Amino acid sequence: MRKNILYIAMACFALGFTACSDDPNDAVTKHVYGPDEAPYLRSDASATIAYSAEFRKGHVAPKTIYLKDYAEQIQTKLKMTVDDMIAGVESGKVVFYNINTARGCWNKAAATKGSNGWWYDASGLVADATTGVACIELDKTAKALVLSVPEESAAGVSVAANVGFAIDNGKDYDDYIRFNISFAVTDPGTIILNVTIPAGDYASYEVEFAGVESAIQACFGMTSSEFNALVQDAAGDIAMYMVDEAGNWDTSSSYTANGIGYWLDATGKVTTWGTDGFSYYVETHDGTVGIGRAPGLASGTEGKLHLVYASKSDSSKFIEFVINTTLE
Structure with missing residues (x-):
């Protein structure tokens, strides 16, 4: 009898815990x-x-x-x-x-x-x-x-x-x-550089894409070699745009230098070769972007160029260069 009572008590005790779920x-x-x-x-x-x-x-x-x-x-x-x-x-x-x-x-x-x-x-x-x-x-x-x-x-x-x-x-x-x-x-793709452009008419400082591979990988999901292959075609998906002081992209100007590139005035605005005030050029070369100088500029002249390489099909994919220049 005591055993039966014990079993009943244990069963009730277990049911009590189940009801608390x-x-x-x-x-x-x-x-x-x-x-x-x-x-x-x-x-x-x-x-x-x-x-x-x-x-x-x-x-x-x-x-x-x-x-x-x-x-x-x-x-x-x-x-x-x-x-x-x-x-x-x-x-x-x-x-x-x-x-x-x-x-x-x-x-x-x-x-x-x-x-x-x-x-x-x-x-x-x-x-x-x-x-x-x-x-x-x-x-x-x-x-x-x-x-x-x-x-x-x-x-x-x-x-x-x-x-x-x-x-x-x-x-x-x-x-x-x-x-x-x-x-x-x-903000993985903003690259700030201080460069000295060598002396000589049309001389350029070359920024190697391989040197910024981590930014290219983060922004475009590709290697610097793959990126370089794409930017050799001016009609391809990746474009270069100049950026003004307010951060706006100039998407309306046509290229005015060789390939994907522009001639620029002293403030970094797009212009053409031979126009009054033309001072710099940025051009996409094989494996590099070249930052070059126009003829006749004084040694020690300083400037600032701001540009992006961006996907035409997805503007959220871009790499940005802010380049402070000094002429040798």
Whole structure:
């Protein structure tokens, strides 16, 4: 008899511990979340899409995540096409919200970027435009997420934000697709040089691409040899642009020197050979960019030339040279 009582007591004790689980999936009846509650985030690694958005300091063009590129995952998790999902956001059948990863739940915060987006502070928390360092906005027309950072962002910004689409079944958001987006503002490709251009008419100082290979690799994802091969073709994807004092690229001037290159006046503005005030040239040579001088310039003359090599198809890929010159 005592043995039976002991077994019963042990069984009750075990059941008592089981009932204390705080995992929503362990509950006999799942909690139904009301409109003012933040539903928990059901763990599902296969529903998470990781995306890294790297912006270059001084040229922070927005980046776009086209949802059609993830149509298969959306179909698998939501049983919807991308068009159906966007239509669901319009009708209320699908919700588009932030996800608070620290608390493991959805965040129903009101939009702070347009009508379908949010700003985030340096900790990845929802913020407004005055304190935000990055933002995500849903473009329903383009069926895309648009990612951006402020134009004046300094290198070193690093923040992660999570947003998701979920079916609103009136109980939970268990059927969802999530975007885990990492933002970073970097400055790996700014090369500052102090050079002395040798004496002699049309003499030049040659900056070797091999000497800045790490910057080329970081900015273009290629070796200096591969980069050199591309810049030998003036009609290719990589262009040279001069940069003014305000940091604006001169993308409208045609090349005025040999190959990919320009003749410049004393302030670094594009001009042509023989024009009054022509003083320098920058030319792409085989394996180098040459910084040269016009005839008749006085020894000791100092100047500053600012240029970029940039991809025509993706302007976020560029390498920048700030060159302080002295004539021998």
